[in-house]
Amino acid sequence: MEIIKNVKGTHDIYGEETNSYEMVESLMKSIAELYAYNGVRPPVLEYNSVFVRGVGESSDIVRKEMYTFPDKGDRLLTLRPEFTAGIMRLVVQNKLYATNELPLKLYYVGPVFRYERPQLGRYRQFNQFGVESIGNNSPMNDTEVIVLAYTILCSLGLEGVTIKINTLGDEDSRNNYRKALKEYFKDHIENMCEDCKSRYELNPLRILDCKVPEDRPIIEGAPKIGDYLSEASKARFEQIQDALSVLQIPYEIDESLVRGLDYYSETVFEFHYKSKAGLDYGAVGAGGHYGKLMEELGGPELPGVGFSFGIERIVSVLKDDGLLNDTKSTLDVYVMPLGDESVLVAEEIAVLLRNSGGYRVDMCFDKTKLGNMFKRATNKNAKYALIIGEEEIKNDSVIIKNLTTQEQMNIKVDELIDKFDELFSKEETQE
């Protein structure tokens, strides 16, 4: 039979890598919980309109990167390309803004899907961790989200994370700025790239993101957002900078930072990290403030702010920099039966050690040589081997062997758990 392979752009996570993912995710969760966030799990599938209206029609994600298809009832569904829009839909639909104190603080982990060309640090199905803080417009709310993200990256062991921030201004600022850009690009757009032409129509702000060398000089001369910011937006951005400084969070202002999702307004930011090997995975995380997203989805006028991390990118960076220690699976005890009669007794003891002792135990079901069983115990990183043969069964005992020190002793079965408790507590105090 022909082997069926995985879908392009997806990847299997197994073995030690699974432990790395779990370690990273649980650390992110526990820090988000310190910041009073609660978990939320929106569905992977949403109606297409959630993202068209949420993420925005002019975004590349909606225009060309979504997995969208009709189901058997001809409803147009989309595999989420990001979490924020789906979470807003969840909050609006379940009226969480009315039954909870605001800001509503939510965190999430799970897979997202984007139809893109796979390459370094980029997959079609990948995992994101992120948070949303909804319903409070204080600049301190934006600040705290940045602090949380930065804290998580530091706790993972990353040093020298760069935080880039910028402001897109409020609705008025953006409208005025958009007008100014349209006015400026009106005479140049004919000579610019195809992407820019469609950006001109859909969202002129995105032209600033263009990397085509021929377009750059034109873009350099474009009006700057700073000149079109309302007093309120300007003050807001300054308050955030002040707060970050007081909290000793390093940041740099990057005026070219626009973000590809349409819902952002006011503060936007990205987290960059270059691994020591020099590999550049792009941003490991990014986010921003969104003023009108909830209204866009039929909800009340509540702003929010959030970020998301690319877990694959973070795991890769940690692996490159050797920050993923102790991800090997280990075993407390490996049980080795000798002879036909011992297998059942061994299973009984294995179950006892697991259920009553709380130890991580595996055993050998195969009839094989003791030497082989020792080899298997070593491969499984077992701390102790437990041998049960005919002689041991005769006098209700087992042999315990410490696989690192090679010490060996004979123990009665009913003293087994006490003995292991003693051995393991001794081990802990030594460490």
Added chain:
RNA sequence: GCGAACGUGGUGAAGUGGUUAACACAUCUGGCUGUGAACCAGACAUUCGUGAGUUCGAUUCUCAUCGUUCGCCCCA
């Protein structure tokens, strides 16, 4: 969507237009039917991504196709 490189066992890999496809690790078996990382012997690619072409003959050359990886765009 565009551009480039690569595609040999479970893994890491050498290799050549000609009939046994190195080597290493891993795994399994036996030497050793109750004590392991050692040692020795053996097993392990109906075949070199797939299809077609050139050739007396192709894993090796050509083309196509698929896949992987990297870059651009964009993004986490």
